[in-house]
Amino acid sequence: MPYVIIGIVFIVLLVIAANIKIVPQSKAYVIERLGAYLDTWQTGFHIKIPFFERIAKIVSLKEQVVDFAPQPVITKDNVTMQIDTVVFYQITDPKLYTYGVENPISAIENLTATTLRNIIGELELDATLTSRDTINAKIRVILDEATDPWGIKVNRVELKNIIPPREIQDAMEKQMKAERQRRESILTAEGEKQSKILVAEGHKESQILNAEAEKQAAILRAEAVKEAKIREAEGEAEAIRVVQEANAKAIELINAAKPGEAVIAMKSLEAFAKVANGKSTKIIIPSEIQGLAGLATSMKALLADDNKEEE
Numbered sequence: 001m002p003y004v005i006i007g008i009v010f011i012v013l014l015v016i017a018a019n020i021k022i023v024p025q026s027k028a029y030v031i032e033r034l035g036a037y038l039d040t041w042q043t044g045f046h047i048k049i050p051f052f053e054r055i056a057k058i059v060s061l062k063e064q065v066v067d068f069a070p071q072p073v074i075t076k077d078n079v080t081m082q083i084d085t086v087v088f089y090q091i092t093d094p095k096l097y098t099y100g101v102e103n104p105i106s107a108i109e110n111l112t113a114t115t116l117r118n119i120i121g122e123l124e125l126d127a128t129l130t131s132r133d134t135i136n137a138k139i140r141v142i143l144d145e146a147t148d149p150w151g152i153k154v155n156r157v158e159l160k161n162i163i164p165p166r167e168i169q170d171a172m173e174k175q176m177k178a179e180r181q182r183r184e185s186i187l188t189a190e191g192e193k194q195s196k197i198l199v200a201e202g203h204k205e206s207q208i209l210n211a212e213a214e215k216q217a218a219i220l221r222a223e224a225v226k227e228a229k230i231r232e233a234e235g236e237a238e239a240i241r242v243v244q245e246a247n248a249k250a251i252e253l254i255n256a257a258k259p260g261e262a263v264i265a266m267k268s269l270e271a272f273a274k275v276a277n278g279k280s281t282k283i284i285i286p287s288e289i290q291g292l293a294g295l296a297t298s299m300k301a302l303l304a305d306d307n308k309e310e311e
Contacts (some may be wrong), residue, residue, distance in 0.1 A: 022045055023043050063089070068299055070161065074120070087108060089154045115143065
C-alpha cells in the first residue's frame, strides 16, 4: 500500500513538472482549452492544466526572411522575365497568425507573385530594370495591408534578381557596349578640346608675360638712359664749375701779382695765336696788340742780325 501511494505521488509530480512551462524571449505560446483558444503566453513562467489545456502553437516573434523562387512575369512591352523576391516579415499577433490562415508562408508567396505580376504588367522593360525601389515599395504596401488579418507585418520586400531572356540580355550588352564607346568618344573629344584650350591659354599667357617683360625692360632702359644723361650733365656741370673756379683762381693770382701791360699783351698774343690755329678766316687784332707785335718782330730781326755778325 505505501508503494502505491508513493507511485501516485511520483506520477502527480511528474504531471505537474510536465505542465510547468517557461516561455523564452522572443517566443509566444498559443494555449487552447478543450480545443478553444484560451490565452497567449508571453515570456516568463506558466502552468497549464493537464489534459484540459494544450499548447496549440509556438510562435517566434523575431523578424524572419523567406526567399521565394523566381516567378515568370510579363512586362507591358511583352517581355517575359524571371523575378525572385525576398520578403522580411514579423509576427505581431500570435493568435491571428495561428488561426488566420492555414499556411501563412504559402499565402504570402502567392500574394507576392500576384502583386508582382500586376505591377510589372504596367511597366516596360527599361522601367522595370531601373525602378526596383518603386516596385519594392509598392509590393511591401500591398502585402502589409493584406497580411494584417493574419497577424503578420511585412517590413521589407526586395527584388533579388531580375532575369530577362537571353536575347534581351545580348541586346542589352550590345547597347551597353555602344553606350560606353559613345561616352569614351565624348570624353576623348572633351579631353582634346580642353587640351587645346589649355595650350591656347598658355600661349596667350606667355605672350602677355613677354609683352610685360619687354615693357618693363624698355622702362628700365629708359630710366637707365635718363640716369646716365643726368649723371653726364651733372659731370659736365661739375667740370664747368671746376674750370670756372680754376679760372677765377688764376685771375685772382694774376691780380695778386699785378702784371704789367707787356705781360698782358703777351698773354693776348698767345690767345690770338690759339685762335689763329682754328678755323677762323678773319682775325681782328686790337691796335695795342698790333704795336706790341711790331715790337716783337723788330726784336726778332735784331737778334737775327747779331747772330750773323758773330758768325
